[in-house]
Amino acid sequence: MKFKFITKIFFFLNFVLFLNIFSIPKLTIIMVIDQFAYSYMEKLGPNFEYAFKDLKEHGVYFTNAHHAHGVPATATGHNALNTGTLAKNHGIIANSWIENGKKVNACKDDSPESSVFGPNNKILDYGYSTKNIMCNGLTDEFVKKYPNDLTFSISYKSRAAIGMSGKTGKPIWFDDKLGIFTTSKAFFNQLPNWVKDFNEKYNLDKTIENNIWRRAYPKKSKKYNLPDIDFNKNSYYIHSTYHKSLISKKRLDEPTDKIGKKNKPDIKNYSRFIKSPLANKVLLDFAKNCIDNNLHEDNNMLLWISLSPLDHLGHIYGPNGMEVTDMIYHLDKQIKNFLDSLYQNIDEEDILFVLTADHGVQPLVELNKEKNLPAYRINSSEMLHKINKHINKKYNIKNLVTDFEASQLYFDMKKFNNLDTKTKESIYSDIKKIVLNKKGISKVVTTDELINNKYDFDSILNFYKQQVYIGRSGQVFIIPNEYSDISNYKFGAGHKSGYECNTHVPLTIYQKGNIENKVITQKVWLTQLPVTIAKILDINKPEKSEFEPIF
Structure with a gap:
């Protein structure tokens, strides 16, 4: 099915947009801020002074851009931004899923040909590759059209870097156990010298040791006086994963104590660091280093940058936390500094810059409840146990439901396939009744129902349908x-x-x-973005994309 109708409401009928003539840039940067919800632009927008303000005022700014995902996730979102299609085609339905009864991570691949490079040229016993990505992307088309040009994708997360790189790109990520930027044999014959030099010369451990998170603005600044948010409300930290703030408390090399594990610090030495504004600065420094070492007069570059710290932090404190707010204020200035440093050596007209996100975030459940909204934390393990207990008692089948992953129930298919149709339908019906009886549940739908029914494209059920990939998806979506x-x-x-x-x-x-x-207010889909960039760069759009360019 083609989605031409989505963009054929050509909002440039009323004006000529860019005259449809593009100047191919020397440097294309697609920056993805992990978990950067649009609500931040609305809530914090009046307080921005740097990059976010400049881009809104001078760029083409979209107020209504969406991902068509029922279960948004880092791996799913980054693959969509590169492939221009949804998980039904690219196959990355989540960060992890169950396949043939085993848990599969989106880009994990421990085969020898995908081993990660460690310090001192050591080959490690774990690896990553694109083996689970089922179609090509913008990066692949760029490499095909311009084999002498360069493309890199960098992130703290391997699944983000690899999702953006596609099959033929060059992803580099941060190993938070080793504290270095690295990659795998699936993409490079050896760790590039410029990456080795950065790891050795940046002296990250010393940088972390000497750094304490300071606010972007004075504590009493009006920028922290936001409607409906009381940063002085101590009860807020009761509902966050960390009891205390990370701001101005400890050096970034000291471990963080988690709720319920007060005497057990995080085992990862870099846990606090990757949740700090400093981590964003380090990644942008690494991106600048990548450009300086690889972009020359005789080549062009496509560079993907995914900034992960906001996602790490947002999961802990939620979108209304002081820590998240302050990190975004830091990002506003950090991205401005990064762009200004590029403009010193590259004409601004020669840089195409894109800023977006892989997904947003919902408020803390407890804050929703304080607003008298029907908000509940639903324990997935308890729900799975209750379902299996019922099925065992009624049908004498033990542990039919094996997993709950990415909002899906996975069955033991050997057991399920041995049942007759009537029993299968009865089990589906019972599961729906059990789950729908829990407060906070909206819908329960089988994968077969999603596949066989038609929905409006922008309906939530269609978002789930578009995320079904047979063999990787479960049997019931909750x-x-x-x-x-x-x-x-x-x-x-x-x-x-x-x-x-x-x-x-x-x-x-x-x-x-x-x-x-x-400023464009019409609704657009993020899967249109790589198709649009392909048009600007004069390359073919990704093979599986069913979407049209935005302009």
Whole structure:
């Protein structure tokens, strides 16, 4: 099915947008801020002074850009941004899923040919690759059209870097056990010298040791006086994963104590660091280093940058936390500094810059409840136990439901396939009754029902349908209401439902003198972005994309 109708409501019928003539940039940067919900632009927008303000005022700024995902996730979102299609085609339905009875991580691949490079050229016993990505992307088309040009994708998360790189790109990520930027044999024959040099010369451990998180603005600044948010409310930290603030408390090399584990610090030495504004600065420094070492007069570059610290922090404190707010203020200035440093050596007209996100985030369940909304934390393990207990008692089948992963119930298919049709239908019916009886549940739908029914494209059920990939998806999808969350976590925030708080993200495209000075309010889909960039770069759009360019 083609989705031409989505963009054929050509909002440039009333004006000529860029005259449909593009200047191919020397440097294309697609920056993805992990978990950067559009609500931040609305809530904090008046307080921005740097990059976010400049991009809104001078770029093509979209107020209504969405991901069409029922279960938004880092791996799913980054793959969509590269492939221009949904999980039904690219196959990355979540960060992890159950396949043939085993848990599969989106990009994990421990085969020898995918081993990760460790310090001192050591080959490690774990690895990553694109073996689970089932179609090509923007990066692959760029490499095909311009084999002498360069492309890199960098992130703290391997699944983000690899999702953006596609099959033929060059992803580099941060190993938070080793404290170095690295990659795997699936993408490089050896760790590039410029990466080795950065790891050795940046002296990250010393940088972390000497750093304490300071606020971007004075503590009493009006920028922290936000409607409906009381940063002085101590009870807020009761509901977050960490009891205390990370701001101005300890050095970043000291471990963080978690709720319920007061005497057990995080085992990862870099746990506090990757949740700090410093981590964003380090990644941007690494990106600048990548450009300086690889972009020359005789080549062009496509560079993907995914900033993960906001996601790490947002899961802990939720979108209304002081820590999240302050990190975004830091990002505002850090991205400005990064761009200004590029403009010193590259003409602004020669840089195409895109800013967006892989998904948003929902508020803490408890804060929704304080507003008298029907908000509930639904324990997935307890729910699974109750379902299996009922099925065992009624049908004498033990542990039919094996897992709850990415909002889906997975069955033991050997047991289920041995049942007659009537029994299968009865089990489905019983599961629906059990789950729908829990407060906070909106819908329960089988995968077969999603596949066989037709929905409006922008309906939440269609978002779940578009995320079905046979062999990787479960048998039943459980959809909470927009204020509730299904997980085993007692604290913190999530984003695994297809509501606007999780799907609505910022989008700005800017190239001075070419793509600038517009505000677009019509609804667009993030899967249109790589198709649009392909048009600007004069390359084919990704093979499986069913979407049209935004302009």
